Amino acid sequence: MPDISEPTAWAILFLPLGCFLLIALVIRPLLPGRYASLSGYVAVLAIGSAFFLSLAALNSTLGHEEAIGWASHSWVAIGDLDIRVGIIMDPLTAIMLVVVTGISLLVQVYSHGYMRGDPSYSRYFAYMSLFTASMIGIVLARSILQMYFFWELVGLCSYLLIGFWYERPAAAAAAKKAFLITRIGDVGFLIVILYLFSRKELFLAADLNPFEIPDIHVIVITGMLSSMVITWLALGIFAGAAGKSAQFPLHTWLPDAMEGPTPVSALIHAATMVAAGVFLVARFFPVFEASEEAMATVALVGGFTAVFAASMGLVMFDIKRVLAYSTVSQLGYMMLALGIGMPAIAIFHLFTHAFFKALLFLGAGSVNHATQTFDMRYMGGLRRVMPWTYVTFLIASLSLAGIFPLAGFWSKDEILLSAWTEGGAVEKAAFSMGLVGVFMTAFYIIRVLVMTFHGSYRGGAEAERRDTNQESTQPPTQQDDGDATQVHLAESPWVMVLPMVVLAVAAVVAGYVASPVSGLMTIPEHWLVEFLGGHTPDFSVPIAVGSTVVALAGIGLATLMYQTGTISAEAVGRRFRPLRQLLLRKYYMDELYEGFVVKRSFYQGVVRFADWVDRDVVDKAVDGIGWWSRNIGRSMARLQTGQVQGYGVVISVGILVILAVYFIWG
């Protein structure tokens, strides 16, 4: 197979982008009604082609030691600065491309079933295509400006898709929240770009383009900037990444983002939106590497987020919210891996996580398809009616919990192992946070599994409606088991099951086959990590066994509490009532942001000041100008007599004055 050519690589980006344009400009306005399903097929076709091209790209990069270098193209020239666009096709890009297009393909196939009959079917696929295209744009970008463009486009698409059912106030609010909070982080990214631009003379003198990512790496490595500046640059980039990847303290948008359609959540959580932050840090890794402080920040924020988010996942009742906190927590692991200097392992975890997290969301969507609710208190017993969903969800859960030999085990183990063997104080702290996270992860995911699939059915959406109508906040009891309501429960259609089965296979094998600890047939040892330019510490049995035992402990506790009922969940809840309340209210972070930051500081401070400026400065200035013009006009209007001869006199005298001035002073 020949090497991928540059136009082919661009096609990976332009196929979904063109698909978006086709659906948005042709199919949706011109072919309404029964042709709407066409947009789904077009989207799958486009993203499927992009997926195969991505595989070709991966295959090409395999044969090269270095990144395949294509010269970038001049886009705009501002003064002596040439802003260029281009493609980086290195192992990082190739792996990300395969993940993004692959997950997106499966999610879109699934969406055929999930979104069937939605009045905005075409709009959905148009946004999904644009979303995928934007993410591909980030991954391919060679110039930081080009990347920023697609970065913001990803933000826009997430806004559009989270608020897809915009007629629901909660969805509209969640979309706004996601957009605003990620935007806070993006300011850091923007400042980095502006700083690079402001110092362009320095870089241009050394024949380096301040916007080209490889040149930025050279700038940092050759020490053209002071270490202080590099730290701030790295933190600026990390701020952008933390916003997109929902790291503490910018994590609050992601759980609310559950208001969008479930396949969108799967895409956001596995391949596009949140992976962008991790990818960004990995792409600019040399910048981080040059600053110890920035690395420590990334590691500690990541580790803290891993535990912090997982703890909130322990008590939530909305199945998608638990999964959302799980994603935040797993992204914390990826940031942790980046922070301890292991970008390759972070991407490895991103790779495995993409499969099982997408699968978990698709499973949640499938469950919702049957029960019409997301509240786990009204589920239960679905294992008998939805065997495929149950089995795939089980695999994904165990993979997330990090059980040998599923995919999640290998990547999580490598993160913990690296943290352990690196040995500094920061790494030790990160390692212990990671270990606590493992326990919590295992606990909450088994809790979800048991509450959803085991036990007996608790009524689904009908029961939920009944309870909310009675304004009862008590969860229904186990006896509330009506056989009559089970008639509409059924396994989802095969277009939804098939992607889940494919993902389940990946969730099993992606860890060991992609990066085996010892050579496996033709696949060399630690293939994926080495391919990404990383190295892995030797497999350590104590660490692996230790983390597995911790995970098993979490599983065991969850089983005892929710499956067998040996330990009463209610009793534990009562015992730790303040703690449980704290977790249920998400550490009062929303209240802090809403009440303190927004209402107290923003409304009372900034907004009041802005209001004063608007009323007393801007409005008064406008009114004043109007007042003066009106009065001056009124007095000048008296000169307009309508007597043409009077005008003639004024004109003649004026000409004489001009001539006089000209002759005297000219």
Place this chain on the structure above:
Amino acid sequence: MTLERLLILSAILFSIGLYGALTKRNAITVLMAIELMFNAVNVALVAVSRYVVPYGLRADPLLPAEEVLLTVLTGQVFAMFIIAVSAAEIALGLAIVMAIYRSRETIDVSELNLLNR
């Protein structure tokens, strides 16, 4: 006769015309004053044409200045044009005066102040 004197004559005629155009109440008189200004300009054009050698022909040895002044008639032609145009203009002006008189029964220009709105 020198150029200066002719130009002074032209200036005096123009000033009288301007004065008349700006002060007289009768529209007919105003039109006559405007004619006077036209003719002041005509005098100036012809005079300049008779006394001043055009710039482009100045240093031409084949054509002495006197020859040029007698053969190049730009100013005179200009004056002819102005006479023709002013004839048309006075016809138009008188027609307007007639129309105004029919509708308002007066040709006192101080009464015609529709422009003050």
